[in-house]
Amino acid sequence: MSLFDKFLKKKSEDKEQEIQIPDDWDFYLCDIDGKTGSYFLNLALINIIPIVEKNAFLWIELTLNQPTEDGMSSQQEYDTLISLEDQLIPQITELFNAIYVGRLTHSGTRDFYFYLNENIYDAKLVEKTIHKFSDYQIKFGLKNDPLWDIYRETIYPNIYAMQSLTNDRVIRNLENHGDTLVAERPVEHWCYFETSEGRDKFIKTIQTEGFEINSQSYHEENKKPYCVQLVRTDSVELDNINGVTWALLELCIENGGEYDGWETLVILN
Incomplete structure (x- = not known):
């Protein structure tokens, strides 16, 4: 990376840090292919998207170890999941200067959703992070989404x-x-x-x-x-x-x- 490239990256990171993210978190239930799903979502983001600097959608899906019969999280697994979230979300957010937008629980899985700058994404860093949670089966992926269509049309409540x-x-x-x-x-x-x-x-x-x-x-x-x-x-x-x-x-x-x-x-x- 040239000195000029480093300078541009630094300027871009400085600009990203200036973004003020509003908070309005709440739960809502939905139907996904005939099964119950539960979103926990920052609803306030609808008022400021798309955020140009965050042009990619990162999803991280873990398979629940003790789901209920309807595929939701159980009381027995509650403390473990909260502990995992308290570690995973801040680590991903810090690694990529990402915006955590919410999560979805359904069909025996829990998905965590982030938006970040595709240029600084590194799959190996994600793998290194999720490897710490070896008690769970976890997979992840990245989608280009500069207009935040996934948040607006899929995640945000109708x-x-x-x-x-x-x-x-x-x-x-x-x-x-x-x-x-x-x-x-x-x-x-x-x-x-x-x-x-x-x-x-x-x-x-x-x-x-x-x-x-x-x-x-x-x-x-x-x-x-x-x-x-x-x-x-x-x-x-x-x-x-x-x-x-x-x-x-x-x-x-x-x-x-x-x-x-x-x-x-x-x-x-």
Whole structure:
């Protein structure tokens, strides 16, 4: 490597170190070929990708030693996996100045995902690192992905998974305030539409499903300015509220709109 090449590499590394990575970590479940999968993902990255300096996707897959019947991680293996992650993730991140984006557990495996600069990738260094964890069968690979399509289109939750994740966050907030989720209660929802015609068609349909209209309004600054606020008494347990919100989400999309979430009162029993 020439002096000039070293200088360019140093400048590139300095530039990479300036990247500020936001954090918004959460779990979500998904279906992979008819089997349950669980992602633990930094959702905040969707707001800053693609990161030009990180143009390659590194995956490291280990086979679980004690998976559950449905292929997920077991309580018996929990401590061992946490210890492994606490070592593996920082080592890979430091070796390649990589960004750890998350992991997937499914079908008896756990996959760890990173983005890094392909120019500084070294398979031998990865092999040396994973060799330390000889209790596990581990394999890895690298894919060129300058636009972060794998993160955006495969790893990041689709609209239904994201809505379920959002629902779960609201439920956790209710529980943190002492709500046991047992009682049904009025649940308010917000939806926005491109046209008044789309909003009116939506309202006509949801009124047949027992929803009442609290208010309608117009917000000129929004891309979808026609707002409707509706309410119905429902259970807020996750399975039920998922069904309610997914149905509203689909109906909004059908009428040129978007679903913007729900809220309810805390009920202490």
